[in-house]
Amino acid sequence: MNNRVQKYGERIPQVMRNLISQRYHTVTRAINSEFWNSLSDTLHSIYVGSYGRNTAINTSDIDILIELPSSYFDRFNNLSGNGQSRLLQAVRNAILCTYPRSNIHADGQVVKIAFSDEIYFEIVPAFKNELWPGCWDGTYKYPDSNLGGRWKSTNPKAEQEAMAQKNRDSNGLLYDTCRHIRYIRDNNFASYQLSGIVIDSFVYNAIGNWRWLNSDEKFLQSHEIYEDILLDYYNKNNIYGSMTLNAPGSNDSISTISSLECLGKVLRSMV
Numbered sequence: 001m002n003n004r005v006q007k008y009g010e011r012i013p014q015v016m017r018n019l020i021s022q023r024y025h026t027v028t029r030a031i032n033s034e035f036w037n038s039l040s041d042t043l044h045s046i047y048v049g050s051y052g053r054n055t056a057i058n059t060s061d062i063d064i065l066i067e068l069p070s071s072y073f074d075r076f077n078n079l080s081g082n083g084q085s086r087l088l089q090a091v092r093n094a095i096l097c098t099y100p101r102s103n104i105h106a107d108g109q110v111v112k113i114a115f116s117d118e119i120y121f122e123i124v125p126a127f128k129n130e131l132w133p134g135c136w137d138g139t140y141k142y143p144d145s146n147l148g149g150r151w152k153s154t155n156p157k158a159e160q161e162a163m164a165q166k167n168r169d170s171n172g173l174l175y176d177t178c179r180h181i182r183y184i185r186d187n188n189f190a191s192y193q194l195s196g197i198v199i200d201s202f203v204y205n206a207i208g209n210w211r212w213l214n215s216d217e218k219f220l221q222s223h224e225i226y227e228d229i230l231l232d233y234y235n236k237n238n239i240y241g242s243m244t245l246n247a248p249g250s251n252d253s254i255s256t257i258s259s260l261e262c263l264g265k266v267l268r269s270m271v
Helices: 014-035 070-077 083-096 156-169 173-188 196-206 226-237 260-270
Strands: 045-048 062-067 103-107 110-114 120-132 135-144 150-154
Touching (some): 014 083, 014 120, 070 083, 083 120, 120 150, 156 173, 156 196, 173 196, 196 226, 226 260
Parallel strands (some): 062 120
Antiparallel strands (some): 103 110, 110 120
8 A cells, every 4th residue: 555645535425425414414403402492403513523624534433513502501510420421411312312223322522423334423512611791712611521520622613724724835735644644544553542633733733834736836856755754753752652732723732642652653654
């Protein structure tokens, strides 16, 4: 297999995208009906994760963030015990009414839906973080039912916009590299863990000024090879099995400990 980054490689087929869109609208309608008393299949939901950042491939989970009314935050936050877990169960039950034969379960920070055709959705219920009523800073708080329950924060739009801008600057090389790393991970190192946000944050920081040439540009011979530059960045920043990474746009700190071994294996296979 050629492990060099390929232009336009590893994209999700349109037929699969159409099916994802259909299910996205169905899930959105189910949750809006339960929590917003609305039958809208578009309001309050956005694609997040790798699909929202345009770096997903056909084996990627489909992540959807669905905003809930703030009154539900007060309700579940004030419960004794793990209110975050109970919120996830409430969202699960709303989806279960629409997909009663699918495997749907709460898992840590999301509600997972496993469809029989091996497409997997992860639903993130979230609440807007308002500095004061009517003043939203673009971030959401979402439940984490681990360790007794807590709330975490995310800014997916900031991440998507930063990724999109750098992808334009690189003439598509950013997205292509992120997809290619996922392809190698899933086909050659499936037994290892390497999260999508680690892939995207790493490439975003490591890519520098590299880009695909325009069709009318001539190739200038260089002693540097792009894949070598990525591996060199990894080696220089992997300090005793730890690497400091921040998410594009949001600048959220990313945990890399469980992903670094696999990332190194993928990068070494590319050079």
